[in-house]
Amino acid sequence: MAGQAATDGAAAPRAGHRAVVLGASIAGTLAARVLAESYEEVVVVDRDRVLGVTGPRRGAPHALHAHGLHAGGYRLLAEWFPGLLAEARELPGLSIRDFGTMRWYFDGRPISRTETGLLSIAGSRPVLENYLRNRVAALPGVAVREETELLGLVTDAGRRRVTGVNLRSVPDDRAYRLDADLVVDATGRGSRLPVWLGELGYPRAPEERMPIGLAYTTRTFRRRPGTFAGPEAINPVASPAHPRGAFFGQAATGDCRLSLTGILGDRPPAGTEAFLEFARTLPVADIHRAISDAEPVGEASSFTFPASVWRHYERLDRFPAGLVVLGDAFCSFNPVYGQGMTVAARQAQVLQRHLRRHGTVHPRRLLRDMARAMTAPWIISTRGDLDFAGVPGARPARVRLYNAYQRRVQYAMSLDPVVTRAFMHVTGLVDPPRSLWRPALVARVLRRAWRAPAPERVSRPAPVRSGATR
Numbered sequence: 001m002a003g004q005a006a007t008d009g010a011a012a013p014r015a016g017h018r019a020v021v022l023g024a025s026i027a028g029t030l031a032a033r034v035l036a037e038s039y040e041e042v043v044v045v046d047r048d049r050v051l052g053v054t055g056p057r058r059g060a061p062h063a064l065h066a067h068g069l070h071a072g073g074y075r076l077l078a079e080w081f082p083g084l085l086a087e088a089r090e091l092p093g094l095s096i097r098d099f100g101t102m103r104w105y106f107d108g109r110p111i112s113r114t115e116t117g118l119l120s121i122a123g124s125r126p127v128l129e130n131y132l133r134n135r136v137a138a139l140p141g142v143a144v145r146e147e148t149e150l151l152g153l154v155t156d157a158g159r160r161r162v163t164g165v166n167l168r169s170v171p172d173d174r175a176y177r178l179d180a181d182l183v184v185d186a187t188g189r190g191s192r193l194p195v196w197l198g199e200l201g202y203p204r205a206p207e208e209r210m211p212i213g214l215a216y217t218t219r220t221f222r223r224r225p226g227t228f229a230g231p232e233a234i235n236p237v238a239s240p241a242h243p244r245g246a247f248f249g250q251a252a253t254g255d256c257r258l259s260l261t262g263i264l265g266d267r268p269p270a271g272t273e274a275f276l277e278f279a280r281t282l283p284v285a286d287i288h289r290a291i292s293d294a295e296p297v298g299e300a301s302s303f304t305f306p307a308s309v310w311r312h313y314e315r316l317d318r319f320p321a322g323l324v325v326l327g328d329a330f331c332s333f334n335p336v337y338g339q340g341m342t343v344a345a346r347q348a349q350v351l352q353r354h355l356r357r358h359g360t361v362h363p364r365r366l367l368r369d370m371a372r373a374m375t376a377p378w379i380i381s382t383r384g385d386l387d388f389a390g391v392p393g394a395r396p397a398r399v400r401l402y403n404a405y406q407r408r409v410q411y412a413m414s415l416d417p418v419v420t421r422a423f424m425h426v427t428g429l430v431d432p433p434r435s436l437w438r439p440a441l442v443a444r445v446l447r448r449a450w451r452a453p454a455p456e457r458v459s460r461p462a463p464v465r466s467g468a469t470r
Contacts, residue, residue, distance in 0.1 A: 014039065015359060016039050018180050019042050020178060022185050023186035023187040026128075026327070026341045027348075028187075034355070035351070039141070041141050043143050044137075047149045054093075056301075066216075070120055072346065072428055095121070096122075098117070099427075106237050107455045108284075118428045147170040149167065153183065154177055155200060161322045164183070184326065185323070186326055211306060211391065214334060218257060236283050236287070239455065244266065246261065255297065309331070314367040316364070321363060327344045347370050350369045350373050419444060
């Protein structure tokens with residue numbers, strides 16, 4: 001099964017001999033999956049050791065924190081990787097749940113939970129990455145060159161086409177050139193493509209930034225027996241009234257992992273007592289109760305995310321042939337919305353459809369198509385961020401209206417499972433945001449939240465006494 005390639009129609013004709021994918025994380029792995037249909041060889045390059053790795057690595061410093069694959073991404077992965085549902089359920093550190101049955105809290109209020117039919121994968125990103133990478137590496141013609149550093153792009157004499165990459169094998173310090181018909185930059189937020197394009201005489205892509213000053217701290221605990229009836233996921237979503245958020249996941253083994261989030265310089269601490277105190281301030285008391293007398297396992301891991309950034313390569317009038325960019329190298333999203341892996345899957349789907357339609361890659365056309373696939377998640381995350389008064393940025397009438405209505409939708413979700421289902425289809429990147437504006441749904445929302453709802457008043461546990469915890 002590992003070598004089986006799923007299709008959604010006739011396979012694409014061969015677009016070339018070799019495609020080189022730079023980066024072996026989710027975006028690069030999914031790009032390699034679809035490119036394997038159209039190129040005789042696909043070579044995935046990464047500077048880290050990646051094969052068989054199910055823990056943190058240098059190129060993915062955020063890997064230990066809470067991650068989720070939304071329903072829109074799960075559906076694509078289930079198509080490309082037959083057997084995903086059954087096999088992922090057997091992997092340690094992963095859980096597959098209906099999006100609407102998790103314990104979501106908005107503005108301190110629990111949603112009306114309901115079956116939505118939207119499956120999502122939550123848990124260990126390194127475990128999911130390793131599973132997908134192994135499946136892709138088993139496809140005919142796919143090779144992974146790990147511990148290999150990217151030195152730069154190779155172009156033709158006129159610098160109009162990228163024809164390969166210069167690489168260095170780290171173990172033996174050997175530099176060499178690898179020719180390619182297509183090079184895909186999936187190197188993430190640290191992509192050097194803006195610099196390399198500038199050196200080749202291309203204009204710099206305009207950047208759109210949404211500063212958020214997000215900080216994560218994650219710890220694992222071994223909880224006492226009987227804390228909850230079974231595996232549980234609790235997600236209090238940050239809001240202007242309750243700006244601290246969390247992602248709590250409990251495994252059947254008795255371990256639980258808690259990622260705490262703060263914005264605009266509010267950094268969750270790493271020390272055990274201070275971490276517990278931060279958790280006490282959440283609008284959901286059950287999280288603090290679950291860990292207050294649990295045993296910490298290992299050290300805390302912290303990560304910061306200054307801003308969402310969209311490098312608008314699709315707006316450039318000139319872009320070299322033989323080159324594509326996707327994943328965080330193209331657009332990085334505030335990770336609290338959990339969109340990154342699903343957007344990477346949508347970009348890979350756009351690439352797949354492009355190759356099937358055209359038989360080769362037309363970079364500017366492809367980048368424009370990818371940008372359209374990124375617009376909805378960008379709107380969801382950036383407009384959500386602008387609801388926080390301290391986040392810099394313009395707030396025209398359409399943004400204020402959007403956020404005012406979102407607050408009413410989120411309140412209505414506490415009362416009405418129909419609204420929950422509609423909202424989760426949008427948040428899960430299955431339906432577009434405009435679907436929440438269908439007249440029948442708007443009427444349903446406004447019947448429950450005509451006036452702007454006040455934030456929920458929450459009861460928090462008593463402060464932790466110094467020295468009372470490990």
